[in-house]
Amino acid sequence: MASALRLDADPIDYALVALYFVFVLGIGWLARRRVSTSIDFFLSGRSLPAWVTGLAFISANLGAVEIMGMSANGAQYGMPTMHYFWIGAVPAMLFLGIVMMPFYYGSKVRSVPEFMLRRFGPGAHLVNALSFAVAQVLIAGVNLYLLGSILNVLLGWPLWVSVLVAAVIVLSYITLGGLSAAIYNEVLQFFVIVAALLPLTLVGLHKVGGWEGLRVRVIEGPGGVEQLHAWPGTELTGFTSNFLSIVGIVFGLGFVLSFGYWTTNFVEVQRALATHSLSAAQRTPIIGAYPKMFIPFIVVVPGMISAVLVPQIADFKTQLAADPDFTSDVTYNQALLYLMKDALPNGLLGVGLAGLLAAFMAGMAANISAFNTVFSYDLWQTYAVKDRPDHYYLTVGRLATVGATVMAVGTAFIAGNFANMMDYLQTLFSFFNAPLFATFILGMFWKRMTPAAGWIGLVSGTATAITVFVLSKAHVFELSGQGVSFVAAGFAFTVDIVVSVLVNGYTQPKPVAALVGLVYSETPHELRTDPDAATLPWYQRPGLLAGIAFGVVIILNIFIG
Numbered sequence: 001m002a003s004a005l006r007l008d009a010d011p012i013d014y015a016l017v018a019l020y021f022v023f024v025l026g027i028g029w030l031a032r033r034r035v036s037t038s039i040d041f042f043l044s045g046r047s048l049p050a051w052v053t054g055l056a057f058i059s060a061n062l063g064a065v066e067i068m069g070m071s072a073n074g075a076q077y078g079m080p081t082m083h084y085f086w087i088g089a090v091p092a093m094l095f096l097g098i099v100m101m102p103f104y105y106g107s108k109v110r111s112v113p114e115f116m117l118r119r120f121g122p123g124a125h126l127v128n129a130l131s132f133a134v135a136q137v138l139i140a141g142v143n144l145y146l147l148g149s150i151l152n153v154l155l156g157w158p159l160w161v162s163v164l165v166a167a168v169i170v171l172s173y174i175t176l177g178g179l180s181a182a183i184y185n186e187v188l189q190f191f192v193i194v195a196a197l198l199p200l201t202l203v204g205l206h207k208v209g210g211w212e213g214l215r216v217r218v219i220e221g222p223g224g225v226e227q228l229h230a231w232p233g234t235e236l237t238g239f240t241s242n243f244l245s246i247v248g249i250v251f252g253l254g255f256v257l258s259f260g261y262w263t264t265n266f267v268e269v270q271r272a273l274a275t276h277s278l279s280a281a282q283r284t285p286i287i288g289a290y291p292k293m294f295i296p297f298i299v300v301v302p303g304m305i306s307a308v309l310v311p312q313i314a315d316f317k318t319q320l321a322a323d324p325d326f327t328s329d330v331t332y333n334q335a336l337l338y339l340m341k342d343a344l345p346n347g348l349l350g351v352g353l354a355g356l357l358a359a360f361m362a363g364m365a366a367n368i369s370a371f372n373t374v375f376s377y378d379l380w381q382t383y384a385v386k387d388r389p390d391h392y393y394l395t396v397g398r399l400a401t402v403g404a405t406v407m408a409v410g411t412a413f414i415a416g417n418f419a420n421m422m423d424y425l426q427t428l429f430s431f432f433n434a435p436l437f438a439t440f441i442l443g444m445f446w447k448r449m450t451p452a453a454g455w456i457g458l459v460s461g462t463a464t465a466i467t468v469f470v471l472s473k474a475h476v477f478e479l480s481g482q483g484v485s486f487v488a489a490g491f492a493f494t495v496d497i498v499v500s501v502l503v504n505g506y507t508q509p510k511p512v513a514a515l516v517g518l519v520y521s522e523t524p525h526e527l528r529t530d531p532d533a534a535t536l537p538w539y540q541r542p543g544l545l546a547g548i549a550f551g552v553v554i555i556l557n558i559f560i561g
Contacts, residue, residue, distance in 0.1 A: 008341070013350030020192065020354040021169065024185055024361065028173025031181035038394045042110065042373040046273065048180075050280035050540075052187055054287025057271040058295075059186035060366035062193055066299060067359040068146050069425060072332035073236075074303025075313055078218060078227025080236040081300045082560070087254040090289045090553045092262035094546040097286040100263050101272055102528040103444065105281040107517045110273070112266040113378040119443045119518045120454030122382075127458050128436060129378040132266060133371055135432045137404055140367035141411030142425060144170075146333070147360035148412065150353060153337060163412050170364050171405045174372075175398050182365040183274060189358035190291075196355020197298035200336075203343045204305035214301075217308035222321035227304070230557075238483030252486030256493040257429050260437030267370040279530035282542035289549045293556060306335035310342055364408065372400040426485035427469060434489035435461025438496035447519045452507040453500040461496030465489065 039046065073081040109115045113132060117125035147170075148163030155162070173181045208214050219225050223235060232242040237252075239245040262268060262285070272284035306313045316330045330338075340352045376397040385392075414424075439458045443449045468488035471477060479487065515522040530536075538544055 008346075009349060009353070010346040012347050013353060016347075016350030017354050017357065020357065023188060024169070025173055027185050027188065028181040031173075031184060038376070038390050038397060039110075041394050041397050042369075042376065047276050048183065048274045050275055050283040050287060052183065053271045053275050053280070053284040055190045055291075056183040056186035057268055057284050058288035058291050059190040059193070059362045060182075060267055060271060061292075062190065062295070062359050062362055066295065066363075067193070067197075067356060068333050068336060070296065070299045071303035071306070071336040074300035075307040075317065075332045075335040076303075077233075077236045078223060078304055079230045079300070080227070080233035081303070082230045082296050082556075083233060083236070083249050083253060085292060085296045086230075086553050086557050087249060088258040089262065089292055090549065091254065092258040093285040093289045093292065094550055095259065096263045096269075096272075097282045097284065097289075097542055098546050100440075100444070101282045101285070102278060103518065103520075103523070104269055105273060105275075105278050106523075106527055110377050111374050112264055112269055113374055115518070116439075116454070117378070117382070119515075120439075120449075121451035123451060123455030124439065124458055125378065126383070127455050127462075129374055129382075131432050131436075131462065132374055133379065135428055136267065136367040136371040136374075137407045138411050138414070138428055139425065140364045140371070140404065140408035141414060143360045143364035143367065144408045145412035147357065147364065150337075150356050150360070163409055166360075167405050167409050170361050170368065171402060174365055174368050175401050180274075182369045183271060185365065186362045189362040192351075192358040193355045193362075194298065196352045196358075197302065199348055200340060200344060200352055201298045201302050201305075203348075204302055204309065204339055207343055208305050208309050214305060214308065218304060221308055221314070222317050230560075236483075237486060238479035248483060248486045248490075252490045256434045256437065256489040257426065257486070260433035260435075260489070260493070261429055264433060264436045264440050266374060267366045270370050270373065277530055277532070279533055279536060279540065279542060282530075283540065283545065286542055286545045286549060289546075289553075293549070293553055302339055303332075303335045306339040310335070310338040313338055368401055368404050368408070371404045372397045375400040375404070427488070430465045430469070430485045430488035430492060431462055434465060434492040435496040438493045439500065442497065442500055443519070445520050447512060447515055447522055448504060448509050449500065450504050450507040450509045453503040456503045457496045457500030460499040461492040464495040465492035468492075 070081055070084060073084070104112070104115060107115060107118065109118065113125055113129040116128045144163055144167055147166040148159055151157055151162035151166060152159045157165075173185060205211065205214065208217060215228060218227050221227075226235060232245040233249055234240060234242060234245045237245045237248040239248055268285070272281040275281045275284060307317050308314055312330045313332070313335050316326075316328055316332070319326045319328070336356070340349060340356075344352050376393050380396050380400075381388075381393055435458055438461055439454055442457075443454060465488040468491055469484065472479065472484045512522055517523050517527060520528075533541070
C-alpha cells in the first residue's frame with residue numbers, strides 16, 4: 001500500500017468503526033447460544049427465512065471481488081465492468097434457484113462436494129473437495145489482504161500487523177457462532193456496505209459535475225468513449241475483434257465462468273441450504289439477484305469517478321496507457337480508498353470505512369465458513385475419521401476455522417502482487433469453477449455419465465485452465481485485460497466435456513435407481529417441487545420472481561449497457 005495513502009480519520013470515524021466491531025462480535029456471541037450440533041454450526045440448523053439467506057447470499061459475494069475488484073475494474077475499463085453483474089451473475093443466479101436448488105436441497109446434502117460424492121463417487125468428490133478447499137483459502141486471503149490494507153491506511157500499522165488483527169476479528173465470530181453468526185453478520189454488513197457506498201457515489205458524482213461531467217472526463221481520458229459503453233468490451237477481454245470480444249464475454253464470462261461460479265460454488269449454495277424449505281432455498285439466490293443488479297451503480301461508478309477525479313489514479317491510468325510495463329506504488333485496487341480520502345467528510349468517512357471493513361469481513365467469513373464445512377464433512381469425516389459422535393465433528397469444524405484463518409494469513413500476500421484484484425480472482429475461478437460446472441451439467445442432465453468420466457473430466461479441465469495460464473505467463477500468446485481468464489475458462493469447460501464423453505464410452509454408469517434425486521430425468525416432479533408451493537402468495541413463488549428479475553436485467557442491458 002502506497003505510503004502516501006493515509007486516511008485523515010477523526011475520533012468520530014474511529015468511534016463508528018469501533019461500534020461496528022462491537023455489533024459484529026456481539027452477533028457472534030449471541031449466535032453461539034444456538035449452536036449445539038454440527039448442523040447448527042455448519043448449516044444454521046436449516047431454519048433461516050429466505051429474506052435473511054437472500055441478503056446473506058449477496059453479501060457473501062460483497063467481498064474483495066465486488067468492492068475493491070469491481071471498483072478497480074471500473075477505474076481501468078469503465079462500463080464494460082457491468083458485464084460481471086448483468087451477464088456474469090444474474091442469469092446464473094436465477095438458474096441456480098429454479099433448476100439446481102431442488103437437487104441440492106431435495107437431496108439433503110450438506111455441501112456441493114457431497115452432491116458430487118453421491119453422483120460420481122469418491123474420485124470426483126475428493127478432487128472437488130480438495131480444489132474447493134484450496135480455492136477458499138486463496139480467496140479468503142484476498143479479502144484478508146484488503147481488510148488489513150484498510151487498517152493499514154486508517155491506523156498506519158504495518159500491513160502484516162493489520163492482516164493479523166483483521167484475521168483475529170473474523171476468526172472470533174465464526175468460531176463462536178458458525179454459519180448463523182456469518183449469515184446474520186452478512187445481513188448487517190449488506191446494509192452497512194450500501195450505507196457506505198451510496199453516499200460515496202453521490203458525493204463523487206457531485207464533485208465531478210454529475211453524470212454528464214463524468215462522461216466528458218472519461219471521453220477525454222485513456223480508453224475514451226469505449227469506456228462508456230458495455231459492448232463490445234474489447235479492452236476488458238483483450239480481443240481486438242468486436243465479434244470475438246462479444247463471444248468471450250457471453251461464452252467465457254456469461255456462461256462458463258458465471259454459471260460455474262454461481263451454481264457450483266458452495267460459498268453461495270451454503271446460504272440457501274440453511275433455509276427452512278425448498279421454496280425458500282430456491283428464493284434465496286433469486287432474492288439476491290435483485291440487489292445484485294443495482295450494486296454496480298455504487299461499486300463500478302465510484303471506480304470510474306476515481307479514475308478521473310483522483311490525481312494519483314488518473315496519473316497511474318495515463319502512465320499505464322502510455323507504457324503497459326509501468327509500475328507504481330499506486331494500483332487500481334486503491335481507487336475506492338483514494339476516492340474516499342478525497343470525497344468523504346469526517347463522519348461519512350467512518351461510515352465508508354465501516355462499509356469496506358464489512359465487505360471484506362463478509363467475504364472472508366463466507367470463505368472460511370464454507371471451508372470448515374467441506375473440510376469437516378467431506379474430507380475429515382469421509383476419509384480420515386469416520387463414525388464419531390456429532391460433537392467431535394463440531395470441534396473439528398471449529399479447529400478447521402482456526403486452521404483456515406492461519407492459512408489465509410499466509411495466502412493474503414499473494415494477492416498483493418496483482419495491480420487489479422479481479423485478474424487474480426478470475427484466474428482462480430477459471431481453474432476451479434469452470435471445469436466443475438461442465439461436470440455438474442453433464443452429471444445432472446445425462447444419466448449415462450459415469451463416475452470415472454466425472455473425476456477424469458474434472459481433472460483434465462482444471463489442468464487445461466492451469467496450462468492456458470502458464471502459457472500466457474510464458475508469453476506463448478498475449479491477451480490484455482481479463483481475456484486470459486475467459487479463454488482458460490472456455491478451454492477448461494470444453495476439454496472437460498470432451499474428455500468426459502470419451503471416457504464415458506469405456507466405463508460403466510451407475511444403475512438408474514441410484515440416480516433418483518441426482519439426475520433430472522430420473523427424479524420425479526414431486527421430488528423437485530415444494531409440496532406447499534401452490535399455497536404460497538405470488539411474491540414467494542420462485543418462478544414468478546425469477547421471471548421478473550430476468551426481465552429487469554434484459555432492460556438494464558439494453559438501455560444502459
